[in-house]
Amino acid sequence: MDHPHTHSPNPRELQMARRLCWHCQSEVSGEYFCDRCAKVQPVSKETDYFTCFGFPRRLTIDQSKLEAKFYELSRAFHPDFYQSKSEREQTISLGNSATLNSAYRTLRDPIQRAEYLLDLDAGAIKEIRNSPPADLFEEILELQDTLNEYRAADRTSAIWQQLRAKLQAEQLTLEERKQDMEASLQQLFTDWDALQDRGDSTSQARTERDPLLMRMREILSNRTYVKSIVNDLVATIG
């Protein structure tokens, strides 16, 4: 696997340094406002959500710091505060606010955050597998049968009651399983961040890195699968 960003200086930072203000053409060194004319600058399309918030790319984030930064940037970008500004500034404000809101929505949820970061760091993680994970396969098949039986059964019959109880038990099991996965993920997140903190330029770090990524991918994908099954269950039995 190729990870260009780990070997060369971050191209984004270079680009930021050379950014010119759209209004006065002077160099913008500040985060989002021109030092000279104080005009708001558009958040570049290449800026990832972590950079947008000024956070390092880590899987563990302090929620209260994230919220505080979100509020601070909302105050800086929200269209409410650009009503008397030029049309260009209003457009930038709208675009920046939309980006900021997407970034916050993604980063505040640990799972979405992990999927996003893995996407950034290791390509397409979002490819959700169509086939159920091996260890769940048998169980899921049986569950599908029960669900079909339940849907077809007469609501007043004893068998309907039995099936319902069985499905409810199954739901609990699956939810527990999902929680277990989330706990394992939490551990992997911590490991991943520790690896990042050490700096992953050593060859040893790189050999640790890939299995970790694979493992996280696998659990994330299995979790998505279990989650959709649980949703299906809840929708059926109410």
Added chain:
Amino acid sequence: MSRIVGIDLGTTNSLVAYMKEGHPCVIPGRNERTMVPSVVAMTDNGLIVGDPAKEHLTRTPERTVYSVKRFMGKALEDVQGELAYFPYSLTEQGGVIRIKLGEKSYSPPQISAMILKELKHRAEEHLGESITKAVITVPAYFNDSQRQATKDAGMIAGLDVLRIINEPTAASLAYGLQEKTQGTIAVYDFGGGTFDISILKLKNGIFEVLATNGDTHLGGDDLDREIANLFLADILSQHGIDLSAYPDHMQTIRLAAEQAKIELSDELNTQVSIELPGNKGRFTRKLTRDQLESLTMGIIERTLVPCRMALKDAGLTPDAIDEIVLVGGSTRMPLVRQRVQELFRKTPHCEINPDEVVALGAAVQADILSGGTTDMLLLDVTPLSLGIETMGGVMSSLIRRNTTIPASAKEMFTTYVDGQTGVDIHILQGERELANDNRSLAKFRLNVPPLPAGVPRIEVTFLIDANGILNVNASDMRTGQSQSIEVKPSYGLSDQEVEQMIEDSFKFAAEDVSARKLIETRLEAGALSTTMEKSLSEGGQLVVPEEITAIRAALSALATAKDGNDPRAIRARMADLERSAERLTVAMLNDSLTRGLQGKKVSDLT
């Protein structure tokens, strides 16, 4: 920046408010009332709005429009079930309802614009300046078409609508400012025609909406209807009269039902008395609060479903809610308060008048936009998921409900056939799987250069702005060129139509002004007559009988003029009356002075 007012354009009543020295306040009319009934009547002398129009509800029901908000952004098929309840005639043109008033038909935004103009006029008179900018509130659960229709109404009324904001969130701004409310709050907004629930987090001046839900067709109107149906059934069984054949009596029944409901918020029972048509006497009956509650329980229960869904979407249990705020006239009902209290297990707040709190909040938002208030910021959400129709008629969601706005989503489109020059896109709003079960917002065609299948790459950006209104942009990824998109709204006025309506509204402005002048003159004449009658009865003995005869003659001349349509003639008769009563007025003044001085020493007076 010129002044921005805040407007609550309600189903039953509308209000206008502004920020005065850091405090929001509602602007009263000449009659001191803060609420303008959202009623528009077509009279022989033109259109009238508000309190005077309300009088026409029972007189000319077929030409008096109320609850027009229920029709905003709707097609006729959307309201099929309740057409029978409305005495005015509804048709449809281009996916938009039209209301027939006399010779002409009006779209709901046009009718709403008349109410907005009345509020604009009221603000201009009170503030002594021209008002051209406003923030207008809408139910949080309003979809894109309904929001757009509200914006259109503003434009037709000559208002630059700087922001459409949600009613429950507006209310939270008023509470945050005046009551210093903090923490996680739920705003339960049960108005005349709509129900909303919003859950917000208030922290350091940021009002972050976590989730919102509601029903744009559930309000006090529905409660009144239940009561009215009971009365109608009684009248049919006791008097053998089917009142549904009498539109004017149907309005009387509706108003009596509303009145009974209002009275039963304070009393345990009330008496209803309605005149029956054709000299059949009167229908009278007692209604108790218990009866009202068993009649309306089902409807009130329906408001709790969105509450639970909003809690679920916010990921909260009722215990996590620190405060509950009640908004809207329907929350005055004790049963409503009780059910809300039971659900959230907390006593709800209603310190700020539930009829005025939304307008007050709109004024706060207006002040934020004009740069007056800088420490408060509202972060609202889109109430419904936005998506596009994909193969097989399935909706593919692009922006989920309860996403903080402004929000955007990008989608890449390409072609399936060599040389294909267009891609049709159907935008939807709603939570259902199938496209057909959701609300169609708009359709448009993407223009694509003729290339082999799969080669064109057109990126479409769907952006929901801070008003909750959708904007669409497309750009060709190969050339980097953006293309403008002609979006045809499924249920809305086209830009050209709105233009035409703005023009019409200027054209008819002169007519409207003369109609207004007549009404106002009549009101003043009425007030003068009442004062004179009172003077006659209290001070008649102070002048000679000839004077009294002269005053009586002037009074009846004024009464005749008042029935006519010439404001100048009414003014002239008013002057006559004042002249003929001069001596009486002076005599009464002297008399009260003398009596006031009796028993007082000269030393007390100096």
